[in-house]
Amino acid sequence: MPTSMTTAEAITLATDVLVNWVWPVEAAPPAPDRLDVTLKEPKELIPMVTALRVQRLGYLSAITGLDLGPEDGRLEILYQFCVAAAVITIRVPIPREDATIQSLTDLIPGAEPYERELSEMFGVTVVGMRNPLRLYLPDDWPEGVYPLRKDFDPSVLHNHHKEQSDAAAED
Amino acid sequence: MQPQKTEQFTVPIGPQHPALKEPSSFLISVDGEVVTNAIVRLGYAHRGIEKATESRTYVQNLYLLERICGICSHIHGTAFAMGVERLAGVEVPPRAQAIRLIIAELERIHSHMLWLGVGAHQGGFDALFMFSWRDRETVMDLLESISGNRVNYSANVLGGVKFDLTAAHIGDILKALDYLEERTHHYLKVVTTDASFLQRTRGIGTMTRHQAEVLGAIGPTARASGVLRDVRIEAPYGAYVDHPVTTITDDRGDLEARFAVRIKELFESYRLIREVLDDLPPGDIKTRVKRKIPEGEAAFRVEAPRGELFYFIKSDGTDIPSRVKVRTPTICNMTSVVKLAVGHQLADVPMILAGIDPCFSCNDRMVRVNRNNGSDGWTWEQLRQHGIEYYKQRSQDYDPLVVG
Amino acid sequence: MSSNLSKPWQAALDQITTWARINSPWAIHFNSGSCNGCDIEILATLTPRYDLERFGIKLQGSPRHADVLICTGPVSRQARERLIRTYEQMHEPKFVVAVGACALSGGIFQGCYNVMDGVENVIPVDAYIPGCPPRPEAIIDGIVKLLGSLQEPPADETDAGETIAAAAGEIAAAPHAGSEHG
Numbered sequence: 001m002p003t004s005m006t007t008a009e010a011i012t013l014a015t016d017v018l019v020n021w022v023w024p025v026e027a028a029p030p031a032p033d034r035l036d037v038t039l040k041e042p043k044e045l046i047p048m049v050t051a052l053r054v055q056r057l058g059y060l061s062a063i064t065g066l067d068l069g070p071e072d073g074r075l076e077i078l079y080q081f082c083v084a085a086a087v088i089t090i091r092v093p094i095p096r097e098d099a100t101i102q103s104l105t106d107l108i109p110g111a112e113p114y115e116r117e118l119s120e121m122f123g124v125t126v127v128g129m130r131n132p133l134r135l136y137l138p139d140d141w142p143e144g145v146y147p148l149r150k151d152f153d154p155s156v157l158h159n160h161h162k163e164q165s166d167a168a169a170e171d
Numbered sequence: 172m173q174p175q176k177t178e179q180f181t182v183p184i185g186p187q188h189p190a191l192k193e194p195s196s197f198l199i200s201v202d203g204e205v206v207t208n209a210i211v212r213l214g215y216a217h218r219g220i221e222k223a224t225e226s227r228t229y230v231q232n233l234y235l236l237e238r239i240c241g242i243c244s245h246i247h248g249t250a251f252a253m254g255v256e257r258l259a260g261v262e263v264p265p266r267a268q269a270i271r272l273i274i275a276e277l278e279r280i281h282s283h284m285l286w287l288g289v290g291a292h293q294g295g296f297d298a299l300f301m302f303s304w305r306d307r308e309t310v311m312d313l314l315e316s317i318s319g320n321r322v323n324y325s326a327n328v329l330g331g332v333k334f335d336l337t338a339a340h341i342g343d344i345l346k347a348l349d350y351l352e353e354r355t356h357h358y359l360k361v362v363t364t365d366a367s368f369l370q371r372t373r374g375i376g377t378m379t380r381h382q383a384e385v386l387g388a389i390g391p392t393a394r395a396s397g398v399l400r401d402v403r404i405e406a407p408y409g410a411y412v413d414h415p416v417t418t419i420t421d422d423r424g425d426l427e428a429r430f431a432v433r434i435k436e437l438f439e440s441y442r443l444i445r446e447v448l449d450d451l452p453p454g455d456i457k458t459r460v461k462r463k464i465p466e467g468e469a470a471f472r473v474e475a476p477r478g479e480l481f482y483f484i485k486s487d488g489t490d491i492p493s494r495v496k497v498r499t500p501t502i503c504n505m506t507s508v509v510k511l512a513v514g515h516q517l518a519d520v521p522m523i524l525a526g527i528d529p530c531f532s533c534n535d536r537m538v539r540v541n542r543n544n545g546s547d548g549w550t551w552e553q554l555r556q557h558g559i560e561y562y563k564q565r566s567q568d569y570d571p572l573v574v575g
Numbered sequence: 576m577s578s579n580l581s582k583p584w585q586a587a588l589d590q591i592t593t594w595a596r597i598n599s600p601w602a603i604h605f606n607s608g609s610c611n612g613c614d615i616e617i618l619a620t621l622t623p624r625y626d627l628e629r630f631g632i633k634l635q636g637s638p639r640h641a642d643v644l645i646c647t648g649p650v651s652r653q654a655r656e657r658l659i660r661t662y663e664q665m666h667e668p669k670f671v672v673a674v675g676a677c678a679l680s681g682g683i684f685q686g687c688y689n690v691m692d693g694v695e696n697v698i699p700v701d702a703y704i705p706g707c708p709p710r711p712e713a714i715i716d717g718i719v720k721l722l723g724s725l726q727e728p729p730a731d732e733t734d735a736g737e738t739i740a741a742a743a744g745e746i747a748a749a750p751h752a753g754s755e756h757g
Contacts, residue, residue: 007406030468033406059387059400061472062481062498080470080483085406087470110387113502121221136214138653138689147222147688154688157652215654216608219687238683241612241708285615288622304622311619322612322708 007033007085010057014088017051038091042101048090049079049107058083060104063114065122067096067150075099075122094124096149103128121148179207182517197524201517209512209520211505224495229255229329229464232492239497241322242285245271245278246475248327250482251495253408254471255329258464258486265410265452267331272410272447273344274317274326275473276440280351281310282476283433283440286525287358290430293525294371299361306354309347316343331457341448348441355437362430372426376511376523379424386507390478390500392527395432396424402474414447426526462490475500477527501527596642596668597722599631603641603665607658607697608690609648612708613675617645620711627715630722638664643718649677649690650697662698670721673700674714676707683707 005013011029018037019027025048026038039045052058058081066076079090094101103126104111115126116135123146126132134141142160146152182199196215200208220239224232236251237244249271256263284307291299311321318324318334326332336344362368378388383396393400402408403416419435421428466488473480478500487493504527512520580588606614620627621634635641638661650658662671673694676682681692694700704717 034470059384061479062483062496064483064494064496064498066485066494078483080481082405082472082479082481087472089470108387109385110503110506113505114498117502131210133210133212134214135212136217138214138217138651138655140652147219152222152688157688215651215657216606216648217651217653217689218608218649218684219689220684223684223687235683238610238612238707241610241615244610244612301623304619305624308619308622308624321710322616323610 005084007083010083010086010088011035013055014052014057014083014086017055017057018048018088018090021048021051023047033085034087034089036089036091038093042092042094045079045090045092046102046104046107049104052081052088053107057081058086058088060108060111060114061087063111063118065118065124065148067122067148068093069150070096073097075124077101077118077124079104099124101126103130105130120146122146123149197520199512199517199520204516204518206512206515206517206520209509211509213502213505221495221497224492226491228462228490229492230462232495233327233329234325236495236497237323237325237327239499242282243278243475243477243480244323245274245326246473246480247497248325249275249409250471250473250480251484252327252329253473254469254482254484255464255486256460257469257471258467258484259329259460260465261330261458261460263331263409264455264458266335266454267456267458268410269447269451270332270334270336270456271327272414273336273444274314274324274332276444277310277314277344279476280437280440281307281314283437284310286433286476287362287430290522290525291368293521294368296365296368299358299368302354303358306351309351313340313344313347316340328457330460331455333457335456336448336451341451344444344448348444352438352441355434355441359431359434362434363427369427371519371522372430375426375515375519376526377423377425378507378511380422382510383424383507386510387503388478388507388527389503390475391433391436392429392478392504392507394418394420395428397422400479402472402479406472408471408473410447414443416443426522429526463488464490464492477501478503593725597725599633600642600670600718600722601633601635601640602643602645602718603636603638603661604634604645604647605658605661607646607648607654607678607694608651609675609677613647613678616708616711617647617674617714620714625711625715627718630715630719632718638662639666641665642669643721644669644671644698645674645714645718646671646694646698646700647674647678649681649684649687649692650694652689652691655691655697658694658697670701671698672702672704672717672721674704674709674717676705679703679705 011033014035015027019025023040023044025040028036030036037048039048060079061082062080064078064080066078068074068076073096074093075096077092077094079092081088092101099122101124103115105115105128112130113135115129116131118124119126119129120134120137123144142156145156180201182201196212198210198212199206220235223235227235233248233251237248239247284303288300288303288307291297291303314324315321317336317340318326326334362372378396380397383393383398388396388398389400397420399418399420401416401418403411404418407415417439419432419439421432464486466486468483468485471482471484480500481498483496484492485494508524508527511523515523604614604617619625627634644662644665646658648654662669671694673679677684678694681690684690685692691697702717702721704714706713
């Protein structure tokens with residue numbers, strides 16, 4: 001079982017598995033207990049995660065979204081796997097406009113809540129998500145507004161609610 | 172006995188909960204009394220904290236993040252502070268590390284005792300609820316005497332802790348631990364031997380080791396299914412490096428195991444606190460951290476009372492973080508609840524929910540049944556027969572009783 | 576109340592009702608997005624150390640049976656609708672107690688995108704109990720003060736509002752009630 005694996009062994013194995021998988025990928029250890037693997041294409045995600053699963057290497061601890069800002073025009077999605085003290089991160093840069101990524105729920109059923117959070121907070125379309133309903137945001141949240149994007153403007157909400165109450169008053 | 176017709180009712184539970192804690196909403200489909208599907212809706216307590224961190228300085232964020240949860244506030248503060256310290260490359264004095272550990276373990280004790288009470292209440296065992304909460308006040312008094320506040324004690328600062336432990340504090344803690352240890356033996360006996368309580372816990376909500384791994388369960392919930400998942404052991408941080416923890420696991424995976432694991436963890440916490448107090452390192456309790464944090468990313472994991480707490484902090488070199496991601500333990504275990512509830516009696520759902528020690532709790536007193544169509548449901552006689560059969564399976568025979 | 580009674584009978588009946596209301600208020604707790612800190616302290620008031628029930632106060636589940644709504648948290652947008660619905664389901668006369676800094680003004684979450692900055696922005700509040708979180712003693716003190724303000728039966732509803740508002744002001748202005756604990 002991988003639970004008996006030391007941190008250094010995990011990092012070595014992960015480097016071995018991920019870097020020599022089908023596509024060549026960039027891998028860098030920012031700290032002794034971390035390994036960051038940056039993918040070129042979002043479609044490489046599923047094979048990479050499969051590789052980790054085949055080796056039974058770690059468990060999905062979190063999916064973190066990062067908005068690199070409107071100037072950069074990209075979002076970065078971080079899939080963080082933990083084994084012993086090691087954090088193996090698969091970084092997937094995707095365009096801000098038309099952000100789409102494959103769902104991991106077929107491989108990791110526990111990923112569902114993380115993906116739902118990612119999708120409503122960053123406006124990422126997760127293809128194959130079992131339950132696309134909102135998880136955290138209110139029912140009357142305006143469409144197309146994603147709070148964790150850097151250019152999110154809270155006044156949108158105020159206007160949205162004002163429009164709603166005006167409409168209610170007219171009825 | 173099976174119901175004659177297969178009718179699906181949807182039972183909404185929540186979001187307003189009669190007695191306990193946080194709001195959340197469940198849509199539970201039932202066939203008769205048996206749960207066939209469960210859908211969870213969160214967000215009633217969503218405040219937008221992750222966004223708010225992006226407009227506050229690191230010091231302000233420490234206080235904001237402590238208020239993510241009032242039960243495990245210290246561990247949120249610790250995770251954030253240690254993540255930032257790692258980014259800043261600051262070495263925290265050993266005494267501060269030890270004090271962080273002691274407060275974290277005191278928090279674990281108070282959280283587990285709180286949970287024991289809540290779990291017992293859901294099982295209809297209010298006497299245990301009252302007893303465990305009475306004893307929990309002992310820990311609250313300790314935390315108050317150390318920090319000045321019962322909840323949200325805010326012991327952390329960037330680079331150390333705010334409060335030192337005096338000889339008087341140490342004496343108080345040791346005395347309280349002796350009392351709590353004696354009480355905990357009693358609780359362990361109660362939850363593993365009380366026949367009526369065991370009927371509500373033994374074999375209910377069983378999660379196998381495989382399920383726990385696949386569903387990504389963590390913390391005591393996973394450990395009760397035999398999965399060794401404890402950040403204090405896997406990736407020791409702070410004073411846990413010098414003071415290793417012994418894990419408590421159980422292979423049964425049912426509610427009883429979850430009760431047993433959490434109560435046994437209390438003994439481990441008592442032992443750990445005594446060990447650390449025994450050789451509390453002398454010296455400073457804090458070191459200076461510059462206001463601006465160097466550019467970089469840090470992922471930090473700690474073991475909260477409910478399981479692994481994951482923090483990801485990204486700094487862009489200013490005094491305001493560029494992104495703080497928090498992944499709390501409850502969300503991992505939620506998936507398991509939804510899966511486990513299926514196939515159980517509706518009345519067991521609150522117990523199963525309480526079993527993961529969610530940061531919100533659910534109570535079946537607000538259940539409202541929506542009948543989708545003109546279904547006739549069960550007749551009283553059918554219900555009576557079903558009840559008799561049900562209790563016979565649980566070795567109680569109500570058959571000879573005659574209803575008037 | 577029935578208005579068919581003659582004046583002295585009506586007065587006597589009102590007195591009895593007020594007496595009963597003060598001596599046995601039933602409370603309902605609603606968490607509108609709080610961090611649990613206030614909620615566990617409210618729950619702690621029920622437990623043996625503080626024992627709120629000795630004042631005849633009972634915490635129970637249904638808004639239809641409740642006289643007092645104890646509200647915590649800054650009111651998230653998702654909980655807002657439900658808070659209003661819970662409030663509307665309660666019978667008159669009803670009282671709202673806001674517990675904790677967040678329920679008073681939004682507290683540390685003030686200005687966050689998903690909160691309404693306090694209970695008073697959503698439903699009328701009769702008493703405010705400050706603290707982060709308030710100690711159980713402070714919560715009990717606040718509720719007892721609210722009930723004390725009902726002691727003199729008001730002539731009409733406007734007076735009732737003013738009496739309670741005054742009491743609320745008094746409680747809100749009072750120093751942290753925790754310091755009274757010896």
